[in-house]
Amino acid sequence: METFVTVLVMLGMIALGAIALQMLNNQHDENIAAFPTGGRTKPRIRHTAREWFRLHRHSGK
Structure with missing residues (x-):
């Protein structure tokens, strides 16, 4: 009974x-x-640290 x-x-x-x-x-x-996306959203671009600094550096001149 206990097993049952x-x-x-x-x-x-x-x-x-x-x-x-x-x-x-x-x-x-x-x-x-x-939140349907349906594949219409653009993929987010991931930059390396070097690319990010190259794109966002401020010209000190």
Whole structure:
């Protein structure tokens, strides 16, 4: 009997975990739908430190 109760508790915990994952996944999908990009945004250009200083240096002359 004790084994049966343990198995039921474990199955219940697995079911609760699956429900929690489902709810979190649905919430994440709603967040994605709220900010659609559709690939239309331009990728951000990442510069190395040397390139950044070359582009942003102030001429002291």
